[in-house]
Amino acid sequence: MSLAAGVDYRDLERLFDYFEIRDKDVKNLRFLGNILLPYKEEFADAFYDNLMKFEDIKEYIPEAKLQRLKRTIKIWYERLFSGRYDSEYLLYLLRIAKVHVEEGIPPHYIIVAMNFVSRFCSRRIANFFSEKAKVFFEDYRREQEKVCDPSKAEIVEGFILEEVFERMEDLNRSLRKILALNEDVLVSYYVDAELRTFFEAGKVERAAIKFSKKFAVFMDIAILIGLMFLAVFVIALFGMDIYHFFHGDLAHSLIAAMGDLLILWTVLELLNSEIKFMLGGELAVSAFVSVALAATIREALVVSLEHGKPIEFKLGIGALILILGIVYGIVKWFEIKRKKKLGE
Known part of the structure; x- marks a missing residue:
């Protein structure tokens, strides 16, 4: 009825x-x-x-x-x-x-x-x-x-x-x-x-809607698998930096390993966010921003030990970190505010 x-x-x-x-x-x-x-x-x-x-x-x-x-x-x-x-x-x-x-x-x-x-x-x-x-x-x-x-x-x-x-x-x-x-x-x-x-809707429109829904599910699964592979690669990169730590460049390897752990933490946060989204929750946009922020911070840590890089390049990375930090803070603030409204 x-x-x-x-x-x-x-x-x-x-x-x-x-x-x-x-x-x-x-x-x-x-x-x-x-x-x-x-x-x-x-x-x-x-x-x-x-x-x-x-x-x-x-x-x-x-x-x-x-x-x-x-x-x-x-x-x-x-x-x-x-x-x-x-x-x-x-x-x-x-x-x-x-x-x-x-x-x-x-x-x-x-x-x-x-x-x-x-x-x-x-x-x-x-x-x-x-x-x-x-x-x-x-x-x-x-x-x-x-x-x-x-x-x-x-x-x-x-x-x-x-x-x-x-x-x-x-x-x-x-x-x-x-x-x-x-x-x-x-x-x-x-x-x-x-x-x-x-x-x-017409027959073609209904078919398009059904296909788009299935395609969206497929893409969610692809993103989930991609994030799992990315986490594995970051772990491998962390292992390589630890290996270099014991075989020469201590300072460079230590800072690179710290950056790897930061990226791994953000990838895991993004993975959990995608799982919640597939289970019917909202996608946390801040998780995507945090990955970009973590990768940029890692690059800044590594670049800080490379004296051959021009000062303009280093200032550019610093400015990028500042911008991403502001964007992350704004997005996170809106997410927290929305959760409070929903009583979560």
């Missing part, structure tokens, strides 16, 4: 069956509307306050659009508790999903948003029943003191509290179901959009 291609009542029935939404849940959601709709304004403000604490969301939600988006989320909040969950409601959710996809908003923010809605509503539901129960028990105790043994009131109160907690859980269960349905429809649109782009 491709929700993005259109919906009908069979889609609605299927989704209701997936999430076990029954008539009882619809009634519960209408009842929740009486409790939660008065918080509509507070919800809209809190919803975007929660999202705006993530720095990168500001790329998709500029301040200029915030008031209009608050009006939009209030409409969604009202429809959430309307009790009218038909094909029109599904189309409404798909229109919302379409806007999110077109704006390039990452789908994980939908999951974050639904989690916030669940927490916001659950707290208000708990407050509602807590206040009602407090007033009820105060009145109940006063009446019981007049007509019966107060000790029996505790038994009745315990029974009533169990009923209240069961009712709260029943309402929260219905809330979780409709939020799960919303989340599923919105996130599914992202998947359908990608599939639709693929299937709407």
